[in-house]
Amino acid sequence: MEVSHLVSSSSSSVVISIVAGLVLVIVVHLYNSTSVWIKSQRVKRKLQEQGIKGPPPSFISGNLNEMQLIIQRESKRKDPPHADVVSQDYTSTLFPHLEHWRKQYGLVYTYTLAFKQHLYVNEPELVKEMNHLNTLDLGRPPYMSKKLAPLLGNGVVRSNGPFWAHQRKLIAQEFFMDKVKGMVGLMVESVVPLLDKWEEKIKAQGGGMEAEIEVHEDLRSLTADMISRACFGSSYDKGKQIFSKLRTLQTAISNSSGNYLFSAANFGFLPTKKEKEIKRVEKEIESLIWGTVQERELTQCSREDKDLMQLLLEASVNDDTKEGKDKLSSKQFVVDNCKNIYFAGHETTAITASWCLVLLALYPEWQSRIRAEYSAFCNNGGLIIPDSDSVSRLKSVKMVIHETLRLYPPAAFVSREALEETQVGNILVPKGVCIWTVISTLHRDPHTWGSDVNEFRPERFADGVSKACKFPQAYIPFGVGPRLCLGKNFAMVQLKVVISLIVSRFQFKLSPNYTHSPVYRMLVEPGYGVAIIAQKVEDR
Numbered sequence: 258m259e260v261s262h263l264v265s266s267s268s269s270s271v272v273i274s275i276v277a278g279l280v281l282v283i284v285v286h287l288y289n290s291t292s293v294w295i296k297s298q299r300v301k302r303k304l305q306e307q308g309i310k311g312p313p314p315s316f317i318s319g320n321l322n323e324m325q326l327i328i329q330r331e332s333k334r335k336d337p338p339h340a341d342v343v344s345q346d347y348t349s350t351l352f353p354h355l356e357h358w359r360k361q362y363g364l365v366y367t368y369t370l371a372f373k374q375h376l377y378v379n380e381p382e383l384v385k386e387m388n389h390l391n392t393l394d395l396g397r398p399p400y401m402s403k404k405l406a407p408l409l410g411n412g413v414v415r416s417n418g419p420f421w422a423h424q425r426k427l428i429a430q431e432f433f434m435d436k437v438k439g440m441v442g443l444m445v446e447s448v449v450p451l452l453d454k455w456e457e458k459i460k461a462q463g464g465g466m467e468a469e470i471e472v473h474e475d476l477r478s479l480t481a482d483m484i485s486r487a488c489f490g491s492s493y494d495k496g497k498q499i500f501s502k503l504r505t506l507q508t509a510i511s512n513s514s515g516n517y518l519f520s521a522a523n524f525g526f527l528p529t530k531k532e533k534e535i536k537r538v539e540k541e542i543e544s545l546i547w548g549t550v551q552e553r554e555l556t557q558c559s560r561e562d563k564d565l566m567q568l569l570l571e572a573s574v575n576d577d578t579k580e581g582k583d584k585l586s587s588k589q590f591v592v593d594n595c596k597n598i599y600f601a602g603h604e605t606t607a608i609t610a611s612w613c614l615v616l617l618a619l620y621p622e623w624q625s626r627i628r629a630e631y632s633a634f635c636n637n638g639g640l641i642i643p644d645s646d647s648v649s650r651l652k653s654v655k656m657v658i659h660e661t662l663r664l665y666p667p668a669a670f671v672s673r674e675a676l677e678e679t680q681v682g683n684i685l686v687p688k689g690v691c692i693w694t695v696i697s698t699l700h701r702d703p704h705t706w707g708s709d710v711n712e713f714r715p716e717r718f719a720d721g722v723s724k725a726c727k728f729p730q731a732y733i734p735f736g737v738g739p740r741l742c743l744g745k746n747f748a749m750v751q752l753k754v755v756i757s758l759i760v761s762r763f764q765f766k767l768s769p770n771y772t773h774s775p776v777y778r779m780l781v782e783p784g785y786g787v788a789i790i791a792q793k794v795e796d797r
Contacts, residue, residue, distance in 0.1 A: 294317060297319075297374055300374045300690060301369065304374070304376065304684075304690070305367070307683075311368045312358055312362075312368055314368070314369035317371065318371060319369030319370050319371055320368045320369050320370060321371060323354070327353050327354040327357050328354060330353075342773050343616070343619070343713045344711035345775075346697075346711070348695060348697045348698055350775075351669070352669070352695065355693075355695055355698075358377065359698070364377075364380040365378055365379070373689075374687075374689065375690070375691045375692075376684075376690050376692045377693050377694075377695075378681075378692055379695055379698050381702075381705060381728040381731045382682060382728075383682045384671075384699065384733065385728070387671075387681055387692070387737050388733075388737040389738070390738055393419065393421070394678075394679045395673040395738070396417030396418060396673065396674060396676050396740075397415055397416070397672070397740075398672055405510065405779075407510065408503065408507060408539075408600060409593070409596055409597050409600065410592065410596055412424065412593035412596060413428055413597055413743070414601055417676060418676070421740075424590075425743060427568065427572045431568060432745075432747050433746070437746045437747050437750050438648075438750070440747070440750070441645045441750065443486045444483050444751060444754045445643060447479060447482045448479065448483075448755055449758075452759065454475075455762075456793060467790055467791060467792040469768050469770065469788055469790055470788070470790075470791050471786050471787070471788050472788075472789055473611045473783055473786040473787045474786065476607045476610045476611055476614075477603070477604070478500075479610075480606045483603070483606075484598065484602040488564055488566065488602065489549070489565065490553070490564050490567075491549065498545055499542060499549075500603070502542045503542060503596070503599060505538055506538045506542065507778065507779055508778065511778040511779055542596065543596075546591075546592050546595045546596065547592055550566065550592070553570065566591075569591045572590070573591050602747070604780060606748050606751050608781070608782045609658070609662060609667055609748075610755050611782070611783055612665040612667075613658060614756075614759070614765070614787060614789060615787055616661055616713055617657065617756075617765075618765050618766050618767040621764065621766070623715060624760050624765075626653045627654045627657065627757060628760050628761055630651055630652065631757045631761045632761070634647045634650045635647045635761075643754055648750060648753050651753055652719075653715070654752075654756050654757045655718070655749070655753060656718045658749065659715065659718040659732075660713060660714065660715040660718060662734035663700045664701075664713065665781065666697060666733075668696060668734065668735075668736070668780060669695065669780070670693055670695060670696060671696065671737055672692070672694075673691070674690070674691045674692070675689065675690045676688070696733055699731045700731070700734075704727070705726050705728050706726045707726075707727075762793065763792060763793060763794060764791075764794055765789040765790060765792065767789060767790070768788035768789055770788045771785075771787060771789070
């Protein structure tokens with residue numbers, strides 16, 4: 258009896274201790290939450306004192322609940338099945354909360370997500386000021402980039418401060434225009450097999466005249482092959498596992514907890530099933546990349562043959578700077594930056610090429626213009642192929658690419674966080690505030706682009722970006738400021754080669770099976786792929 262009583266008392270003590278511990282955790286959590294909330298509201302007041310308004314926040318969640326209600330309301334609306342591809346403003350469909358608040362509060366407003374203060378900036382002059390700021394005090398928002406860590410590591414796309422500047426300096430030299438022009442031959446070698454594959458598909462059809470082709474996945478494979486050859490000295494066949502798993506990881510992150518940009522963090526003590534899956538794929542990718550790196554270490558490259566992977570390897574070995582030593586191991590430095598270039602170097606280009614083909618399918622007169630210009634400038638000793646000189650003369654395809662990037666920029670936002678208090682134009686941005694600029698909103702502003710803003714008019718870029726609109730700084734498909742996409746030159750040359758070669762061999766129109774549905778999966782891409790009806794040019 259005494260033993261039973263002792264056991265019962267012991268059990269009660271354990272229960273009481275557990276309950277007391279939980280109560281303490283809750284009290285501490287509420288105290289910390291209240292402290293952080295008060296700090297967030299102080300930051301909000303600093304912005305309000307500068308005349309910046311925004312939706313009133315709720316305690317702890319801020320404007321998150323209102324945002325989710327707006328998104329849910331918009332998701333119930335169905336667009337007509339044959340919505341206009343060009344004039345459709347997908348911003349209001351994909352990011353309805355931002356558009357809702359913009360109509361209420363203007364081009365500059367503030368809102369709160371949980372304990373984080375955000376500043377929406379879509380005023381061209383302020384974007385111009387951001388472009389001109391040469392400071393490390395504006396960087397990637399750490400809370401957001403943390404969610405991208407499995408995909409990008411701490412490479413050049415995701416890092417901040419001196420370490421970011423250090424990495425960018427090492428990598429940027431691979432994408433100088435003179436270096437990119439030397440890659441044109443490798444790019445052509447990647448495209449030709451794809452064109453041959455499409456020709457064979459047309460021949461395989463009953464009449465051999467035309468065929469329906471799903472181009473989006475083919476373009477994704479193509480651009481992966483191009484970045485592999487140009488920057489890593491390997492073909493897509495060798496790296497296809499890496500690209501496939503990167504795509505799997507991208508999808509997993511995009512689908513985890515709804516919209517990865519705005520979803521709340523997991524406050525559980527144990528990782529979720531989705532988080533475990535992300536971690537598993539991340540380790541597989543790193544293992545595959547490191548295997549490729551080790552293979553490269555066994556080969557000797559002459560000075561003239563050095564590609565990006567060789568530069569990264571040498572930098573990791575020879576780097577004796579404080580930034581290089583303190584931040585990452587040599588292995589992680591190489592793997593993370595390979596992940597950055599593998600992902601950023603092909604995914605955005607594939608998406609832009611797909612949107613290009615959609616628009617060209619709707620406007621066949623621009624196919625004719627590109628084809629005629631290509632024939633005139635790319636006749637190299639009887640072979641109609643582009644080289645570094647002829648590619649730079651292809652003006653029509655460049656105009657089409659610019660207009661495509663205006664209407665369908667793959668990157669949805671420019672996002673920055675004030676790592677220190679920073680002056681942006683007439684706004685003093687407090688430390689910790691995230692700045693968001695919606696690229697598509699800038700690109701479709703009639704005050705900047707004119708009344709034809711929702712029309713496909715590549716000729717607006719006939720005299721370059723500087724003459725295309727009232728405020729050239731409002732054209733930002735590659736970002737703004739010091740963090741302007743370092744692969745811009747590579748992407749533009751890559752797109753010119755891909756689009757001009759496709760148009761030189763095929764004429765095409767949209768398939769009746771094409772469904773126009775832009776979706777946001779870290780990038781704005783065709784939700785159901787891109788199906789075209791293609792015909793060889795000489796078969797007309």
